[in-house]
Amino acid sequence: MARQRTPEGPPPAPAVQKLRIRYAKRGRLRFASTRDFSRALERALRRADVPMAFSAGFHPHPLISYANGAATGTASEAEYFEIRVTERVDPESVRAALDEALPDGIDVLEVVEASAGALADRLEASSWELVVREADPAQVEAAVAAYLALEVAETTRTFKTGPRTFDTRGAVLSMAVTGVDGEGCAILRMVVRHTTPAVRPDDILTALRAVTGFSPPVPPLVTRLAQGPLLDASAGVADPLAADKGAAGLG
Incomplete structure (x- = not known):
């Protein structure tokens, strides 16, 4: 031995x-x-x-x-x-x-x-911002409305174990065009619950194209604004470090 x-x-x-x-x-x-x-x-x-x-x-x-x-x-x-x-x-x-x-x-x-x-x-959901470039903001709003009216919006992504089809709609807690930037690009905000498998913004855009026919002409600029505990009443995201700051007397 x-x-x-x-x-x-x-x-x-x-x-x-x-x-x-x-x-x-x-x-x-x-x-x-x-x-x-x-x-x-x-x-x-x-x-x-x-x-x-x-x-x-x-x-x-x-x-x-x-x-x-x-x-x-x-x-x-x-x-x-x-x-x-x-x-x-x-x-x-x-x-x-x-x-x-x-x-x-x-x-x-x-x-x-x-x-x-x-x-x-504590990381239960994320708040995302997508700057949808070279698209008519009115078309983006119409696609979002059609997506939100659905109960299920599936997409397929390849994982290490192979392709898997899953629903994106159930993870999306809120989604809205909140305005346009200085170049006229639609600003799309969404709050997405963390699930298994994780529903990513690109998954949602793929499902959006499948169910509404809308596809951004160029890839959007995607930014995660926050992630943390889910505020159920407002579908918002709280600060995950708040408890730590409170314990240290910083809150």
């Missing part, structure tokens, strides 16, 4: 604090993949001298957890991750240092000390 090896050297220092971090993906950085971001983040944490906690074993890695990241090509004002550190730190100092160390377009907006509860459990 092979003898079980154990890592040499002392065990990693224990984590004494967990931080929850909100950041934005803007401009060209919306095309950064999750893997690209994780590599940039680990480099930035080293440059910012954040006292990261590491896993045990032969291949220790920094204790970072990501939560419901937006798809590549999508901008966002509400991306989240958590880190664990071996020394107590000032969250605002970490925010400033990490923001400075990350590339332009990845902007660290908030850092709070984590309170009880899992962050992932």
Whole structure:
């Protein structure tokens, strides 16, 4: 029987604090993949001298957890991750240092000390904005009205296990053209419940084309404005870090 090896050297220092971090993906950085971001983040944490906690074993890695990241090509004002550190730190100092160390377009907006509860459990819905370019806003409004009148609007997406057809309509809690921008492009806002599989804006646009015949002439500019607990009364999205700020006396 092979003898079980154990890592040499002392065990990693224990984590004494967990931080929850909100950041934005803007401009060209919306095309950064999750893997690209994780590599940039680990480099930035080293440059910012954040006292990261590491896993045990032969291949220790920094204790970072990501939560419901937006798809590549999508901008966002509400991306989240958590880190664990071996020394107590000032969250605002970490925010400033990490923001400075990350590339332009990845902007660290908030850092709070984590309170009880899992962050992932608070991310129940997302608020999205789509700038629909080169389309008549009246056509966009008509397509949205037709979509909202349906009970089911299916689409098909290919997953690792193969193609899967699923409903998009049940996840859409609100959808409306809220105006036009300076170039006359329709601004479409929607609140979408997080489901399994996740219903993404491009899934909704695919279903919209299938059931109404409307298709944006060019891909819309998509931005996640918020994600967090669902406010059932208003179909809005609350701040997922509110409980942490309250526990720290920041709310």
